[in-house]
Amino acid sequence: MISVEEPNPGAWPVKAESDRPLWEWRPLESVGPLRFGMDPAQVAAALADKPAARHGRYPFGSSWEGIGEWMLHDDRFDAAGVTAHYRCGFGVPPVLGAVTVHGRTGPQVEFDGMSLIGRKVSTIDKALVERADNGEISLPVGCNFDLGPDGLNMYVRAARAGDHVVSEARFCQAEREDHG
DSSP states (O other), rough: OOOOOOOOTTTTTOOOOGGGOOOEETTBTTTEEEEOOHHHHHHHHTTTOSEEEEEEEOOOOOOTTTTTTEEEEEEEETTTTEEEEEEETTTTEEEEEEEOOOOSOOOEEEEEOOOOOOOOOHHHHHHHHHHTTTTTTOOBBBBSBBOOOOOOOOOOEEEETTEEEEEEEEEEEEEEEOOO
16 A cells, blocks of 8 residues: 655745745856855855854875864855855865755855746756757756856756755856856
């Protein structure tokens, strides 16, 4: 006997469209109040929030050098519904290189009049493929097989929302490749 259960979002609620602020996206430059090239303090100030979580690493140094300087890779801002991804390196301070707008809780961002966040991923993919078929855009595939308009460094992704999946997007500066 197969049990039929209603989807339970549990800890995975999805904000209604009407509860999402609309952020402007300037391809390769900015999304909402976040400009590529900002340092982590500027990102936090622009969002008027502190990161809920940070992700980074200590690079391996040679045995006589010990552990190197901690390098910040990501700050997750739950109240804003975004993750800031930083470019960093040895002796190079972190600067904003990409922003992921979370599908469940992030602000709304549009591409050519199409809402990108919190929707069915198949709906967004279909609309992008249709525009590519019409010759309006070229459509490369990102590192995670995500679709995005050529030359804009924006990729539509999928985020789990209980038993469902909703769309989110990663917006990158020109010099950054989309990473997992």
